[in-house]
Amino acid sequence: MSELMRSCPSQHGIDAAGISAFLDDLEERRIELHSLMIVRGGEVVAEGWWEPYSADRVHLLYSLSKTFTSSCVGMLVDEGRVDLDRPVFEHLTEIDPAIVPEVYRRVTVRHCLNMATGHLDDSMAEVEEGPAEPDPELLAILADPPQAEPGSVFCYNQRATYLLGAVVRRVTGESLLGFARRRLLDPLGIGEARWHDTPTGRELGYSGLHVTTEAVARLGLLWLGRGQFQGRRLLSEAWFDAATDFPPLHHPGPDSLDWEQGYGFQVWNQRHGYRGDGAFGQFMVMLPEHDTVLVTTAETFEMQAVLSALFTHVLPALDRGGSAAADDALAQRLSSLRIPAGHSVTEPGHTMSWARVAGDLPEDWASPSLEPTEWGWKLRFAGLADAIEVGDGTWRESRLQRGELSLPVVASGGWIEGGFTCQIRVIESPHTIVLAPHGDGVRVAWRAVPLGGADPFGLARSQRG
Secondary structure: OOOOEEOOHHHHOOOHHHHHHHHHHHHHOOOEEEEEEEEEOOEEEEEEEOEOOOOOOOEEOHHHHHHHHHHHHHHHHHOOOOOOOOEHHHHOOOOOHHHOOHHHHHOEHHHHHOOOOOOOOOOOHHHHOOOOOOOHHHHHHHOOOOOOOOOOOOOOOHHHHHHHHHHHHHHHOOOHHHHHHHHHHHHHOOOOOEEOEOOOOOEOOOOOEEEOHHHHHHHHHHHHOOOEEOOEEOOOHHHHHHHOOOOOOOOOOOOOHHHOOOEOOOOEEOOOOEEEEEOOOEEEEEEHHHOEEEEEEEEOOOHHHHHHHHHHHHHHHOOOOOOHHHHHHHHHHHHOOEOOOOOOOOOOOOOEEOOEEEEOOOHHHOOOEEEEOOOEEEEEOOOOOOOEEEEOOOOEEEEEEEOOEEEEEEEEEEEEOOEEEEEEEOOOOOOEEEEEEEOOEEEEEEOOOOOOOOOHHHHOEEOOO
16 A cells, blocks of 8 residues: 655645644643544655654553444445444354343444443443353353343443454454454554454453554545545445434543534544544644544543644634745654653662552662663662663663563653653553652552553553464
8 A cells, every 4th residue: 555645734735834733722731642643635745743652652541442443344344244233243153142231232332333232331341250161251141131222322431343353353353453453454554553352362342552653644535435446446435424413422532522412433523623632632633624644642631622622723714825935844843843852850870679659650669779871861660670771861772671562762861950760661662660759758649540451561562472
């Protein structure tokens, strides 16, 4: 599949000053983006990564993974191998029908796609603790049947998407990632991809996919093209008619404008266009009326603020024309984006260690000690075999190992008034660990605790195979 073409905003009638104003707005709000890509007419008109994040680095998408799962289901619907209005457990023939609760026999594939299974909460804890064979996750889900009639209530819940991934596995005989690679990722020209799985080795489906920013843009172009990408049809228009029907929400989610507009097949409707999204600001925004896809990766709790800034600044800029001067100013800005690296403002200290007196990381991350080097420090924790390289005024990358798990991190820091501070970025995810002085010791804590729990190795890649 060919590369995405690059061009300037003004060549597509876009005023680059609006994109700059969008960035200004987020900076003023201290909303941290990791990447931005805007595609119009199939061409990338703006793109940037905030160092130490980069174009070739995969990023955890959280629930934006759901839109990839939905796309795989759509291919099977198009082929007649999956029926939208057939009960989902009729597709999962490894489960004995006799043990399926009666209410679950009325949950269809469409209900799962629309998050209308009848559940009233968003728990997937049962998946982590299910019984053994044949499929502990499915058996655990069966043990927690819907509380309301399927189709009667909207409730965003992970079980629904896990069931869709299970359908793909059962119908195709492949892993979810294997099918996605063959039928979706390769045809879209998407390279590296990995998917976090359950303790029994099945992809989550509802979260856990890691791909690059451009990979998300390519999926966005498929949805924007209603199943066609670079002249090749991968999904039917009939699928997109159903997927973007957006029935009204019977049970709205958070009190935010762009979470109250309806929910399609694992995509959200919004005031303008629609989107796939994931926690902490992973967005794939489709604006069909403007032939535009906008992608962000980020670490922020203020997701509504990102969308509001987009509609305030970028949306009106899409059709007001632009200038070469505005293009050049934006290009220069996007090429020099960086998250400031920590650096010393007082005399660097010597080898030392601290007690960890506060924080939310596991005990492996206790008793930090620091060894100076010519480029910064080596930071060690009591329970980790590997040291973390911390650059003074620069970002340094390290790789931590625990058995078959490998966790890349990038860190910077320095001595400031009051002690040593550093940021440890789990670089293939939205998340950051901060070490800072606290009382008679240090605090080692997440800026935003990962949804899978406080252990950083929950974000690690498996080295199996």
